[in-house]
Amino acid sequence: MHCLKMTAVEFINITKKFGSFFANRDISFSVEKNTVHCILGENGAGKTTLMKILFGMYRQDSGSLKISGEDIRFNSPHDAIAKGIGMVHQHFMLIDDFTVMENIILGNEITKGIRIDFDKTAGILNELISTYSLNLDINKKISEISISAQQKTEILKLLFRNSDILIFDEPTAVLSPAETDEFFKIIGKFKSSGKTIIFITHKLNEVRKISDKVSVLRRGMLVYESSNENRNLDLNILSQAIVGETVVKANTEKADIVFPGNDGRNAISLRNIFLKKDNVSRLKGLNLDLYKGEIHGICGVEGNGQNEIIDIITGLETEFEGEFSNPGCSISLVPDDRLKKGMISEFTIGENIILKKKSSNFISERLLDRISTETAEKYDVRVSDIKSNLSSLSGGNQQKVIFARETELESDVMIFSHPTRGVDINATVFIHSKIIEQRNKGKAVLLISSDLDELFALSDKISVIYNGAIAGTFGSEELSNFRNEELIRKSDESTGSPLSDKIGKLMIGIKTE
Amino acid sequence: MNTKFRINLISISLSLISTLLIVFVFLLILNKNPFEIFSVIFTEVFASGYGIGQTLFKATPLIICGCGLAVCFHASLFNIGAEGQLNAGSFVIALVALKAGSLPFPILFILCIVCGFVVSGITGIIPAYIKIKKGVSEVITTIMLNFIILALVNYFLVDFFAVKATMHTEKIADSNMLMKFSDIFPFFEGSSLNMSFVIALLLAFASYIFIYKTKFGYKLRAAGFNETASRYIGININKVILLSFFTGAGITSLAGINYIFGYKGFYEMGFSSNVGFTAIAVALLARNNPLGIIFSSLLFAVLDYGGLSVNQLVPKEIMLVVQGIIILSILAVDRIVKSYFEKRGIA
Numbered sequence: 001m002h003c004l005k006m007t008a009v010e011f012i013n014i015t016k017k018f019g020s021f022f023a024n025r026d027i028s029f030s031v032e033k034n035t036v037h038c039i040l041g042e043n044g045a046g047k048t049t050l051m052k053i054l055f056g057m058y059r060q061d062s063g064s065l066k067i068s069g070e071d072i073r074f075n076s077p078h079d080a081i082a083k084g085i086g087m088v089h090q091h092f093m094l095i096d097d098f099t100v101m102e103n104i105i106l107g108n109e110i111t112k113g114i115r116i117d118f119d120k121t122a123g124i125l126n127e128l129i130s131t132y133s134l135n136l137d138i139n140k141k142i143s144e145i146s147i148s149a150q151q152k153t154e155i156l157k158l159l160f161r162n163s164d165i166l167i168f169d170e171p172t173a174v175l176s177p178a179e180t181d182e183f184f185k186i187i188g189k190f191k192s193s194g195k196t197i198i199f200i201t202h203k204l205n206e207v208r209k210i211s212d213k214v215s216v217l218r219r220g221m222l223v224y225e226s227s228n229e230n231r232n233l234d235l236n237i238l239s240q241a242i243v244g245e246t247v248v249k250a251n252t253e254k255a256d257i258v259f260p261g262n263d264g265r266n267a268i269s270l271r272n273i274f275l276k277k278d279n280v281s282r283l284k285g286l287n288l289d290l291y292k293g294e295i296h297g298i299c300g301v302e303g304n305g306q307n308e309i310i311d312i313i314t315g316l317e318t319e320f321e322g323e324f325s326n327p328g329c330s331i332s333l334v335p336d337d338r339l340k341k342g343m344i345s346e347f348t349i350g351e352n353i354i355l356k357k358k359s360s361n362f363i364s365e366r367l368l369d370r371i372s373t374e375t376a377e378k379y380d381v382r383v384s385d386i387k388s389n390l391s392s393l394s395g396g397n398q399q400k401v402i403f404a405r406e407t408e409l410e411s412d413v414m415i416f417s418h419p420t421r422g423v424d425i426n427a428t429v430f431i432h433s434k435i436i437e438q439r440n441k442g443k444a445v446l447l448i449s450s451d452l453d454e455l456f457a458l459s460d461k462i463s464v465i466y467n468g469a470i471a472g473t474f475g476s477e478e479l480s481n482f483r484n485e486e487l488i489r490k491s492d493e494s495t496g497s498p499l500s501d502k503i504g505k506l507m508i509g510i511k512t513e
Numbered sequence: 514m515n516t517k518f519r520i521n522l523i524s525i526s527l528s529l530i531s532t533l534l535i536v537f538v539f540l541l542i543l544n545k546n547p548f549e550i551f552s553v554i555f556t557e558v559f560a561s562g563y564g565i566g567q568t569l570f571k572a573t574p575l576i577i578c579g580c581g582l583a584v585c586f587h588a589s590l591f592n593i594g595a596e597g598q599l600n601a602g603s604f605v606i607a608l609v610a611l612k613a614g615s616l617p618f619p620i621l622f623i624l625c626i627v628c629g630f631v632v633s634g635i636t637g638i639i640p641a642y643i644k645i646k647k648g649v650s651e652v653i654t655t656i657m658l659n660f661i662i663l664a665l666v667n668y669f670l671v672d673f674f675a676v677k678a679t680m681h682t683e684k685i686a687d688s689n690m691l692m693k694f695s696d697i698f699p700f701f702e703g704s705s706l707n708m709s710f711v712i713a714l715l716l717a718f719a720s721y722i723f724i725y726k727t728k729f730g731y732k733l734r735a736a737g738f739n740e741t742a743s744r745y746i747g748i749n750i751n752k753v754i755l756l757s758f759f760t761g762a763g764i765t766s767l768a769g770i771n772y773i774f775g776y777k778g779f780y781e782m783g784f785s786s787n788v789g790f791t792a793i794a795v796a797l798l799a800r801n802n803p804l805g806i807i808f809s810s811l812l813f814a815v816l817d818y819g820g821l822s823v824n825q826l827v828p829k830e831i832m833l834v835v836q837g838i839i840i841l842s843i844l845a846v847d848r849i850v851k852s853y854f855e856k857r858g859i860a
Contacts, residue, residue, distance in 0.1 A: 362722075363727065
């Protein structure tokens with residue numbers, strides 16, 4: 001009864017909801033033993049949620065989990081660890097003032113009588129270090145070692161616990177290219193020693209280097225799975241799977257607008273911008289112009305400089321080189337992370353809006369209730385009690401409140417960063433129509449997204465950002481050609497459109513022509 | 514707001530009840546009759562006009578100082594420096610009252626308040642500035658500033674302003690003292706309760722409006738809840754830190770008027786008897802709501818005065834123990850109550 005391929009983990013119809021938002025929806029796939037399985041997807045696609053379910057930190061709402069063919073229900077990470085599952089989180093869980101060894105054995109001490117047997121422990125650890133070439137000094141304190149050494153400490157912790165299934169949540173995000181290469185070598189050794197590796201990332205080029213198999217999640221759903229035999233992954237196919245190639249056209253049909261005086265009304269202009277943060281170059285000679293009555297889409301893998309552009313335009317970042325001109329335009333922003341940057345969860349709708357709205361210095365309960373009610377009606381915010389805090393609203397409704405606050409200001413420049421992330425379909429349709437409305441009112445709109453559908457549906461112009469600079473810009477002509485082709489192409493799905501191909505390549509730094 | 518208010522009320526009541534139970538057991542262990550002790554406290558505090566008057570008198574500086582701290586706490590600025598701040602301001606109030614004693618009383622009084630407020634406010638701006646410029650936690654700087662300010666006040670008092678062989682300034686003119694309650698209501702005969710209490714109540718209402726009903730109050734609370742979001746929303750965080758520290762510290766200076774204008778007529782070293790620290794607990798118990806602070810101040814005043822009255826039965830320090838238990842049980846019960854409601858999706 002020896003199967004050629006054994007299954008290490010099997011996800012069967014996993015669904016996990018947070019409120020009304022599906023973080024994971026009906027996900028089924030399996031991870032084979034002794035392979036490196038990459039899980040790809042944008043932030044918020046549901047990768048981490050799925051892994052937290054596997055690691056016993058969350059419990060799925062429905063669906064089941066099999067480890068080595070056995071039905072499993074974890075109550076806590078303890079259960080998962082006992083089953084040989086180990087996870088290296090994005091944020092390390094280490095105690096700074098403890099040594100590497102002390103951190104590793106914490107909770108799994110080898111004892112001699114009532115004393116911890118440090119000699120024996122050190123022997124075991126050093127053997128593991130040499131087996132896997134970890135190159136780590138176990139007697140150094142965590143506060144004294146580099147980030148990559150801290151990561152190795154986390155890895156060693158898993159090895160010490162004899163984990164067979166190792167989950168890495170975006171492990172390379174904190175590593176330099178050289179460290180990444182070293183990390184991949186370690187992964188290789190794990191594989192040759194018979195371990196199973198699940199590797200979460202949103203960096204495409206890494207996937208090709210190490211993965212045996214790839215699953216792509218988008219908006220909580222499994223949208224792509226590589227076949228078992230095909231080791232030569234097509235990055236374009238992957239990038240399109242991540243950001244979405246199948247065009248789900250909602251009611252965002254773009255009306256032709258009549259904009260008086262179409263002759264280049266420059267709102268914001270960035271010229272040759274360089275920005276360094278913590279000694280890392282974030283922007284490298286970036287050029288960007290925003291015109292009134294135009295939606296300028298910015299497309300790119302996250303972390304290529306999108307947030308830095310926002311910070312410069314909104315004035316939060318001033319330590320940059322280059323020329324930034326704003327002829328007195330007021331600016332509104334719908335930020336990418338609404339919980340962290342967009343709203344005060346402890347405040348009601350009205351209270352969130354009054355923070356930016358012009359009003360007298362004294363604010364009455366009646367005024368707040370009126371604002372809340374009006375906003376809820378006008379922006380279709382579904383809320384049972386007008387006095388309840390924003391924290392009790394669903395993600396989509398929270399986003400509508402932020403939208404209401406920002407668009408009601410009637411600013412000249414509107415920045416929307418991932419406006420529909422973590423938002424259900426209905427709210428997405430609504431938000432898209434509002435973005436178009438802003439454009440039709442003659443606002444200069446900057447739309448930052450990693451969702452190609454969204455960008456194609458809304459933008460007048462799309463720029464691809466890569467590594468802190470604009471890698472290419474596509475004007476309205478190319479986009480409308482694309483839209484027309486798209487209608488024809490619908491019947492013949494086997495061919496990719498040349499434009500999305502081109503954009504996909506630019507996103508990962510490959511210049512065509 | 515309403516459900517939140519209800520949950521807070523439940524949590525506070527439960528923590529007070531659990532405190533009472535713990536103290537009850539505690540007294541039993543000490544082989545004291547808890548009923549006897551509670552009844553002595555009750556009769557001493559509530560059965561005479563003097564008892565009520567003294568309790569309200571003791572509550573006055575707590576209300577004032579608690580309101581000042583509430584302003585800081587709402588902005589998530591954990592100001593531990595009220596003791597120093599209020600002494601700096603009170604000292605200045607007493608000096609101005611002495612030097613400008615010939616001015617008509619209303620003008621003198623307002624001048625004293627403004628001077629005290631500004632001086633205390635400046636002592637609050639120091640930690641705010643260090644926090645903004647260098648990112649140093651205000652907890653550390655305000656604790657340290659307590660020592661510095663108290664030492665400086667001590668130095669100026671002893672070397673320049675104190676009456677010989679005492680630790681206090683000269684007494685201000687009797688005509689410049691605030692009216693005592695017992696002057697109008699003989700019911701309060703003998704107690705030190707004075708118009709400062711009314712001022713404290715007005716201040717609590719003003720602070721409530723400032724925090725919950727003004728635009729700046731909303732911004733201050735927003736910054737306290739979520740600094741990053743507030744920055745993106747366009748709130749000037751540095752301004753919030755500076756202004757709330759200035760206002761909060763400034764308010765604490767007014768705690769001195771109860772003693773200076775209402776009771777002794779001079780500034781005395783140590784007059785505040787740790788009001789600046791007790792007020793932290795007072796503000797926390799009231800969830801930093803100034804109207805709630807009136808009640809939590811009254812509770813602490815009852816404990817304080819009640820402690821004196823049962824001194825013959827149990828050491829009065831037991832009331833410090835009670836205060837400690839209250840704070841601990843608030844922290845513990847609050848967590849339990851909140852998670853109870855969260856699990857049921859109410860909060």
